Amino acid sequence: LGGRAVGVSIGEEIRCGGPTLEVIVNLRASPFAVGRQVLLEETLSGIARDHRVAIASANLVGGNDDLIFDGRSCAFSADGTLIARGSAFAEGIVTVDLARPVPQAVAPDDRAPESEVWRALVLGTRDYVHKCGFTSVLLGLSGGIDSSLVAAVAAEALGPENVLGVLLPSPHTSIESIEDARELGENLGIQVQCIPIAPMMEAFDGALAGVFAGLAPDATEENLQARIRAVVLMALANKFGSMLLSTGNKSEAAVGYATLYGDMAGGLGVIADVQKAMVYRIARWLNAQRPVIPGRVLTKPPSAELRPGQTDQEILPPYDILDAILHRHIDCFESPGEIVAAGYPAETVREVLRMVRQAEFKRRQAAPGLRVTDRAFSTDWHMPIAAKSWWQ
Incomplete structure (x- = not known):
């Protein structure tokens, strides 16, 4: 091409050897995972330098089901210098002279x-909703951190006028949670509706009273609340032609801390691949740009509020410990013994991994979730339901 020997490679083929070339045009559809761009650019730079060949690598942009493609097309001179990079999570055209080994059009990139993760979630949500034929979404607002972040993503992705937040308070919902949910709605400029579920809870209790006679209340009644909320949310979604967004995070999905056919209901799990600690980090980062999530949401103990005084840590270990154990097991393939050897309590490790194994059937029935790590349950985790653990 123009007197130069040019080769075309697809995706990972660029790592393979081949004939002597002056330029390689690399066409990629490399899905986003947090932190991956640094490794990619280091790899391409090394290939260019080692083989003394200029590289122009063009990547796909947009969302396709759970996968998100972040663009960031880049070019390297034959000495391995990054001389051009396209914008992240946005389409664009970059013009570069491959013969000039100096940076020319390198778009700034916040790593x-x-x-x-925020930009990936916004792009993934926008494309998924629109490609599925929807223009509006709705979600339940609990006044907690997860639904607050999902609402913020939805408002950014689709415009606040296309987002409906629904408060579904029960007798166990605190006044503070209702206030926080309403404040969030005002800050985001989204529509907000409030539908108390106490009358529906009473109807279910009455209908089941005879069958449940003599049995003490337990998780059954708690799960009923979540499923009542799902019925109401799906009714609104059907009536208004909107997609229901699921608000569960990766930590909860891992251990099954969610109600099947309840809060797991929806057409898209926006933060399904985001651990709880990262949910808080993104929320604080977002508030530093423009305060939208009420401060109390970031400081109060997380709770499903399905019974008086309930907190997540009645069932789960502190989220920093839980997330660390889950990362070692899911992302690093570590066995219980290896995790315990790293300093985590043996009883806690065994219980967490038991919950992970037991929740497999729930995850199989969850809404598709946007993938932002290298080990998402939707794409990268393939475990049988009826089987012993792989480490046994």
Whole structure:
């Protein structure tokens, strides 16, 4: 091409050897995972330098089901210098002279994990909703951190006028949670509706009173609340032609801390691949840009509020410990013995991994979730339901 020997490679083929070339045009559809761009650019730079060949690598942009493609097309001179990079999570055209080994059109790129994941979620949500034929979404607003972040993503992705937040308070919902949910709605400029579920809870209790006679209340009644909320949310979604967004995070999905056919209901799990600690980090990062999530949401103990005084830590270990154990097991393939050897309590490790194994049937029935790590349950985790653990 123009007197130069040019080769075309597809995706990972660029790592393979081949004939002597002056330029390689690399066409990629490399899905986003947080932190991956640094490794990609280091790899391409090394290939260019080692083989003395200029590289122009063009990547796909947009969302396709759970996968998100972040663009960031880049070019390297034959000495390995990054001379051009396209914008992240946006389409664009970059013009570069491959013969000039100096930076020419390198778009700035915020590599902070919070920024990367936020932009990925916004792009993934926008494309998924629109490609599925929807223009509006709705979600339940609990006044907690997860639904607050999902609402913020939805408002950014689709415009606040296309987002409906629904408060579904029960007798166990605190006044503070209702206030926080309403404040969030005002800050985001989204529509907000409030539908108390106490009358529906009473109807179910009455209908089941005879069958449940003599049995003490337990998780059954708690799960009923979540499923009542799902019925109401799906009714609204059907009536208004909107997609229901699921608000569960990766930590909850891992251990099954969610109600099947309840809060797991929806057409898209926006933060299904985001651990609880990262949810808080993104929320704080977002508030530093423009305060939208009420401060109390970031400081109060997380709770499903399905019974008086309930907190997540009645069932789960502190989220920093839980997330660390889950990361070692899911992302690093570590066995219980290896995790315990790293300093985590043996009883806690065994219980967490038991919950992970037991929740497999729930995850199989969850809404598709946007993938932002290298080990998402939707794409990268393939475990049988009826089987012993792989480490046994």
